Amino acid sequence: MxxxxxxxxxxxxxxxxxxxxxxxxxxxxxxxxxxxxxxxxxxxxxxxxxxxxxxxxxxxxxxxxxxxxxxxxxxxxxxxxxxxxxxxxxxxxxxxxxxxxxxxxxxxxxxxxxxxxxxxxxxxxxxxxxxxxxxxxxxxxxxxxxxxxxxxxxxxxxxxxxxxxxxxxxAMEAEIAALTKALEKPQRPVVAIVGGAKVSTKIALLENLCEKMDAIVIGGAMANTFVAAHGGDVGRSLYEPEQADLARRIVLRGEETGCAIVLPKDATVAREFKDGAESWAVGLDAMDEDAMILDLGPHSVDTVKAEIGTAKTLLWNGPLGAFEVSPFDRATVEVAQHAAELTQAGKLTSIAGGGDTLSALHHAGVAEKMTYVSMAGGAFLEWLEGKALPGVEALKK
CATH class of the missing domain: 3.40.50.1260 (Phosphoglycerate kinase, N-terminal domain)
Known part of the structure; x- marks a missing residue:
């Protein structure tokens, strides 16, 4: 620590x-x-x-x-x-x-x-x-x-x-110990789940994690930018076309460092973003041009669960889909419950925090079943980005 x-x-x-x-x-x-x-x-x-x-x-x-x-x-x-x-x-x-x-x-x-x-x-x-x-x-x-x-x-x-x-x-002591365990001295393999809306807000995070993780699962709307950057069709989905070069750079950096970048292969899509909207699963090579990607598809969920199943340490920042609206919470809930089961069985150290992550884990009913869940937002992210935190630096011996 x-x-x-x-x-x-x-x-x-x-x-x-x-x-x-x-x-x-x-x-x-x-x-x-x-x-x-x-x-x-x-x-x-x-x-x-x-x-x-x-x-x-x-x-x-x-x-x-x-x-x-x-x-x-x-x-x-x-x-x-x-x-x-x-x-x-x-x-x-x-x-x-x-x-x-x-x-x-x-x-x-x-x-x-x-x-x-x-x-x-x-x-x-x-x-x-x-x-x-x-x-x-x-x-x-x-x-x-x-x-x-x-x-x-x-x-x-x-x-x-x-x-x-x-x-x-x-509480400060416990937080620093948990983050140090996940980033500096993790039991390997160590896998990160990074979700959220925009790649542009996670650049430093992804670049730092490429140096430290064995695999990074990309989820949420930010995954759409990675899919589009590699020639996939994302229909009317939220994505950042101007960040395509960055997305390709992150994947290349993962290859250089031996960190696998795990992208979706299928998605749960709908024409409307509202509670109970008609939705269906589709391969990302067969997207309807008027549909929106709002969650991972079942095959991608299975891939993520398998990735976690091989890990000893999990670091989670950001939901996998638009979990606030049903049925687009399925991937986040399934993966969270799987991670919680492995944690409770003593097979996984699971550390989560930042952004909507805490809300997503509460929604899945597993926040208290993970090894450590941070209530910090910006500080949690800056630590994961490898930045020195002034309030922590001042406490060093």
């Missing part, structure tokens, strides 16, 4: 511990509709509390762009956070200043205090040294448990880590 400082290295009893988490959760009508990210941070917060720290929680919410926006306050999250954590959670309507200092001074070791949205201050996203200093005044130790924000060099992710003794929280 990347050589980072963790809570195992930290002395935190009776210390003021500034704890950066990701509480950027969906809220509707004042209520949190998905507590996954709060649950993800709970083990770190609980451990700090049990070890007698004053746990001072920092988080962002939405994109207020450096101004106080009441609809993007963290206050509505307090009640849910307390319920998930099983402990009272205090709240201050700022993250710096005299009121924050007074509240922290009044804390008893073990108590938890959530501070207001760090992005209410312009200095957060600019990593302004004066704002970093103002945050740091209220802490003795910094713990970063927000991997999903680690690709941003913000004051509360990177700046504080350079200012105070800093450590990775348990």
């Amino acid at each position: 990347t050589d980072i400082r963790t809570l195992d290295d930290a002395e935190i009893s009776e210390k003021r511990v500034l704890t950066r988490v990701d509480f950027n959760v969906p809220v509707r009508d004042g209520s949190v509709t998905d507590t996954s990210r709060i649950e993800g941070a709970a083990p770190t917060i609980a451990e700090l509390s049990e070890k007698g720290a004053k746990v001072i929680v920092l988080a962002h919410f939405g994109r207020p762009k450096g101004k106080r926006v009441e609809t993007e306050s963290l206050k509505p999250i307090v009640e849910t956070a307390a319920r998930v954590l099983g402990k009272p959670v205090g709240f201050v309507d700022d993250c710096i200043g005299a009121d924050v200092k007074a509240a922290i001074d009044n804390m008893v070791p073990g108590e938890i205090l959530l501070l207001e949205n760090t992005r209410f201050h312009a200095g957060e996203e600019t990593n302004d040294p004066a704002f970093v200093d103002a945050l740091a005044e209220n802490g003795d130790v910094f713990v970063n448990d927000a991997f999903s924000a680690a690709h941003r060099a913000h004051a509360s992710t990177e700046g504080l880590a350079r200012k105070l003794p800093s450590y990775a929280g348990r």
Whole structure:
């Protein structure tokens, strides 16, 4: 694993511990509709509390762009956070200043205090040294448990880590361990599934994975660009004709590195993209010009399942089809369930994340059956692209 400082290295009893988490959760009508990210941070917060720290929680919410926006306050999250954590959670309507200092001074070791949205201050996203200093005044130790924000060099992710003794929280530690296991030290063969709409958004990812994977399965609408680039007919399907050279380059790079690029041979198509639309399977050498490719076909699904069946490690980023609309969820669901069965049988290490992947795995009913599922989006992708993440680099020993 990347050589980072963790809570195992930290002395935190009776210390003021500034704890950066990701509480950027969906809220509707004042209520949190998905507590996954709060649950993800709970083990770190609980451990700090049990070890007698004053746990001072920092988080962002939405994109207020450096101004106080009441609809993007963290206050509505307090009640849910307390319920998930099983402990009272205090709240201050700022993250710096005299009121924050007074509240922290009044804390008893073990108590938890959530501070207001760090992005209410312009200095957060600019990593302004004066704002970093103002945050740091209220802490003795910094713990970063927000991997999903680690690709941003913000004051509360990177700046504080350079200012105070800093450590990775348990969720951050687990994420880095999982990604290191998949990319740097995988059990081989190692296979990646890469789906999504556009090749253009996955260039760096595909190029990096060609160097590390034994095979890459291309799915989603981006597969249409690869098919078209190699002379296939994609009818009215979504694709990027201007990326044809890139698609051919990726396939050539796979040949050079010994990484097989697995493309669809058949597809599930329809003339309309709507729930319950009439659909049928067709070989990609027999496409109707007025049809759209909306999912892999049955033969391609079998090929993908066979590819996974030979693997020891699976890395999954992006759905295989338009899974939000039935019946175009079949490939994603079948392959996900197959991967989950192999994982549960101890035959496969399966690591997934980024974009719509989490939603797709929940839809397939297997998110909890994979080895590790990341809730991070941009940070997960940038790690897979081989980029250094500022929030992680700052935690290295």
